[in-house]
Amino acid sequence: MNDLSASSRITYGAVPLQPGLVRRVRGLSDKALAWLFITPTIVLLLAINIFPLVWTIYLSFTNYRANRSNAPVKWLGIDWYQTILTDPDIWAAMQVTAHFVFWTVVIETVLGFGLAFLIDKKFRGHGMWTTIILLPMMLSPAVVGNFWTFLYQPQIGLFNYVVAFVTGRSASSFQMLGDVTLSPWAIVIVDAWMWTPYVMLICLAGLRSIPDYIYEAAEVDRASKWRQFWSITLPMALPFIMLAVLFRGIENFKMFDMVNLLTGGGPGSTTEVASITLKRAAFESWRTGYSSAFAIILFVTVFGLANIYVKALNRVKSR
Amino acid sequence: MNNSMKALFAAGGALAAALCIGAATTPAQAQGKTITLCWAAWDPANALVELSKDFTAKTGIGMKFEFVPWTNYADRFLNELNSRGSLCDLIIGDSQWIGGAAENGQYVKLNDFFKKEGISMDDYMPATVVGYSQWPKNTPNYWALPAMGDAVGWTYRKDWFARPDVQKDFKAKYGRDLAVPKTLDELRDIAQFFQGREIDGKKVYGASIYTERGSEGITMGVSNYLYDYGFKYQDPSKPYAMDGFVNSAGAVKGLEAYKELYKCCTPPGASNSYMSEGLDAFKSGQVALQMNFFAFFPGLYKDPNVGGDKIGFFSNPAATTQATQLGGQGISVVSYSKNQGEALQYIKWFAGGDVQKKWWALGGYSCAKSVLNDPSFPDSAPFAKEFLKSMGMVVDFWAEPSYAQLLQAEQKRVHDYVVADKGTAQEALDGLVKDWKAIFKEEGKKF
Numbered sequence: 176m177n178d179l180s181a182s183s184r185i186t187y188g189a190v191p192l193q194p195g196l197v198r199r200v201r202g203l204s205d206k207a208l209a210w211l212f213i214t215p216t217i218v219l220l221l222a223i224n225i226f227p228l229v230w231t232i233y234l235s236f237t238n239y240r241a242n243r244s245n246a247p248v249k250w251l252g253i254d255w256y257q258t259i260l261t262d263p264d265i266w267a268a269m270q271v272t273a274h275f276v277f278w279t280v281v282i283e284t285v286l287g288f289g290l291a292f293l294i295d296k297k298f299r300g301h302g303m304w305t306t307i308i309l310l311p312m313m314l315s316p317a318v319v320g321n322f323w324t325f326l327y328q329p330q331i332g333l334f335n336y337v338v339a340f341v342t343g344r345s346a347s348s349f350q351m352l353g354d355v356t357l358s359p360w361a362i363v364i365v366d367a368w369m370w371t372p373y374v375m376l377i378c379l380a381g382l383r384s385i386p387d388y389i390y391e392a393a394e395v396d397r398a399s400k401w402r403q404f405w406s407i408t409l410p411m412a413l414p415f416i417m418l419a420v421l422f423r424g425i426e427n428f429k430m431f432d433m434v435n436l437l438t439g440g441g442p443g444s445t446t447e448v449a450s451i452t453l454k455r456a457a458f459e460s461w462r463t464g465y466s467s468a469f470a471i472i473l474f475v476t477v478f479g480l481a482n483i484y485v486k487a488l489n490r491v492k493s494r
Numbered sequence: 495m496n497n498s499m500k501a502l503f504a505a506g507g508a509l510a511a512a513l514c515i516g517a518a519t520t521p522a523q524a525q526g527k528t529i530t531l532c533w534a535a536w537d538p539a540n541a542l543v544e545l546s547k548d549f550t551a552k553t554g555i556g557m558k559f560e561f562v563p564w565t566n567y568a569d570r571f572l573n574e575l576n577s578r579g580s581l582c583d584l585i586i587g588d589s590q591w592i593g594g595a596a597e598n599g600q601y602v603k604l605n606d607f608f609k610k611e612g613i614s615m616d617d618y619m620p621a622t623v624v625g626y627s628q629w630p631k632n633t634p635n636y637w638a639l640p641a642m643g644d645a646v647g648w649t650y651r652k653d654w655f656a657r658p659d660v661q662k663d664f665k666a667k668y669g670r671d672l673a674v675p676k677t678l679d680e681l682r683d684i685a686q687f688f689q690g691r692e693i694d695g696k697k698v699y700g701a702s703i704y705t706e707r708g709s710e711g712i713t714m715g716v717s718n719y720l721y722d723y724g725f726k727y728q729d730p731s732k733p734y735a736m737d738g739f740v741n742s743a744g745a746v747k748g749l750e751a752y753k754e755l756y757k758c759c760t761p762p763g764a765s766n767s768y769m770s771e772g773l774d775a776f777k778s779g780q781v782a783l784q785m786n787f788f789a790f791f792p793g794l795y796k797d798p799n800v801g802g803d804k805i806g807f808f809s810n811p812a813a814t815t816q817a818t819q820l821g822g823q824g825i826s827v828v829s830y831s832k833n834q835g836e837a838l839q840y841i842k843w844f845a846g847g848d849v850q851k852k853w854w855a856l857g858g859y860s861c862a863k864s865v866l867n868d869p870s871f872p873d874s875a876p877f878a879k880e881f882l883k884s885m886g887m888v889v890d891f892w893a894e895p896s897y898a899q900l901l902q903a904e905q906k907r908v909h910d911y912v913v914a915d916k917g918t919a920q921e922a923l924d925g926l927v928k929d930w931k932a933i934f935k936e937e938g939k940k941f
Contacts, residue, residue, distance in 0.1 A: 443914025
């Protein structure tokens with residue numbers, strides 16, 4: 176069937192195209208057609224990503240408040256950036272965030288890789304175990320936050336009872352969420368519980384991508400299991416592990432929901448991660464200009480760190 | 495015409511007749527107007543739904559309700575107002591919102607309407623008019639009708655207090671009878687006495703108090719201690735001058751006393767408690783005393799496990815003076831509403847004397863003098879007398895347009911000191927003055 180009959184079919188089947196338009200569309204170059212197709216996507220991206228970013232950058236130099244949209248907007252230059260970067264509370268929030276990101280990523284990577292290594296071995300019921308291990312990451316952070324609040328409850332919480340059983344201390348003698356020393360670890364434990372399976376999945380994909388013949392060759396060369404792990408498994412799974420670290424690092428840098436539900440940033444400001452500070456400034460205090468500047472600082476930090484990391488990742492992959 | 499056709503016509507006729515009768519008896523269907531009222535999701539809101547059925551029956555205007563849990567209430571509705579949303583025609587907004595809502599044009603000014611309809615603010619308790627309706631404060635500019643009077647009060651386990659063995663132990667320890675505390679020191683002693691005690695084979699604790707960090711909890715709690723020890727928001731003769739008032743020696747004592755109560759006498763894990771956690775602790779028989787808003791007391795009194803004869807109520811005890819934190823809200827018409835006429839009709843109806851009486855009877859707290867000054871009021875409910883007393887000594891948080899920022903600063907400073915053990919009470923209040931000054935400076939206030 177030739178082109179003409181195809182266009183006739185279109186004409187019959189749908190809204191009739193005017194002959195002039197058909198000729199014009201048919202006359203378009205491949206490049207023009209490509210533009211025609213991607214333009215809606217580009218417009219959408221500009222509208223929902225680029226425009227808000229540019230607008231946020233603009234607002235970060237002003238005293239604008241979203242709850243007082245009628246008030247005159249004053250240009251402040253880099254005042255907010257100076258205020259934020261010299262504010263000890265902001266640096267405290269950044270330290271809390273760094274503690275949270277570092278420890279969650281370390282724990283999730285070690286445990287996730289360990290679990291992936293175990294699950295990769297074929298054993299009876301391994302499918303069932305995989306499903307069970309994956310369950311936490313399928314839950315909503317809101318649900319996780321709420322039920323861990325109960326688990327950490329000093330009087331009825333299962334977590335306290337387990338710790339009490341193991342250590343011999345009284346279950347109500349310590350508060351995971353109300354103690355300044357313990358609460359930063361309480362949020363790390365919950366995040367690790369929820370997201371270790373995610374790291375495991377990525378690592379599992381990495382382990383399954385290693386061809387069997389490499390291990391067979393190593394066996395022929397009488398390489399020990401330990402040597403195989405260090406010389407084959409780990410180097411070949413490393414790009415995947417690094418990818419998991421990147422994803423978890425970015426996710427946890429902007430962690431809000433779970434921490435907000437568990438501690439609300441408390442006790443005091445002990446678990447007030449940067450995103451909670453940002454949310455309070457933006458949607459409780461309505462300091463839109465200030466919070467825009469803070470958001471830009473966070474964005475540049477994450478973007479900069481992620482770029483450095485991706486370059487390192489590419490170097491590892493190209494080895 | 496066959497039988498089945500006849501039956502069909504008969505059924506159709508019956509349906510049409512029913513619709514006609516319905517239209518005659520429920521004008522809502524005829525008028526087809528519905529307005530939305532926004533408030534918090536709690537017991538009094540259910541009472542308001544019940545009450546509002548009379549409004550629909552009388553005017554034919556249907557009512558829809560948008561109730562949001564307290565933890566999200568401010569976020570949700572301030573977002574709605576700030577984005578000029580028209581979801582709410584009427585809003586029962588928190589007392590601290592009034593400054594911002596008035597200055598940002600989010601509420602309809604009600605002066606002309608009140609004048610036209612003969613609604614006088616003299617008919618309402620003065621504290622509620624200032625707290626819920628006026629902006630600027632103490633000026634005759636009204637943005638809401640006082641709707642739900644409320645203040646922080648206390649509940650106690652009357653049945654535990656009445657036990658001879660408990661009374662005997664208490665007297666032996668403190669040299670006085672175990673009775674409703676008149677001072678904050680007495681309250682601490684009672685809480686300390688019950689802390690860790692076994693009642694009916696179960697370990698119980700002293701008191702449930704507000705310690706919540708995320709929204710407004712710890713501020714609403716600590717204020718009851720600060721006010722009692724002489725804390726003032728500003729110099730009464732020089733607005734926004736806070737040095738020596740917010741961080742006075744008395745205020746420091748008040749803050750220290752609150753921390754002492756938190757440390758000695760609250761249940762384990764009570765580092766982030768607010769209204770619902772307090773209710774849970776009391777209803778489950780964990781605590782002897784509970785700090786909470788009066789709005790919850792009708793529900794607690796009806797509770798099958800801890801209500802009735804087992805519960806008693808008292809207003810915030812005294813220290814060097816006696817005051818309590820104002821709760822409650824006024825009802826306002828949202829200026830972005832497309833149904834302002836109907837919303838105003840609701841306010842007119844709600845202001846009626848009989849409606850206010852029924853409001854109290856259903857579990858809402860009327861602010862109308864006709865209800866509160868009625869000689870039978872103090873005996874109308876076990877908590878009515880204490881409510882009346884509390885409403886005579888209420889103090890409210892800042893109601894400035896920047897109230898949320900001011901609140902956040904206090905939440906942080908107080909929680910840091912009371913729960914997270916950071917610094918001293920003096921440092922916390924000095925820091926608070928510094929934060930509040932910075933906020934007012936940003937607002938362009940002179941002090």
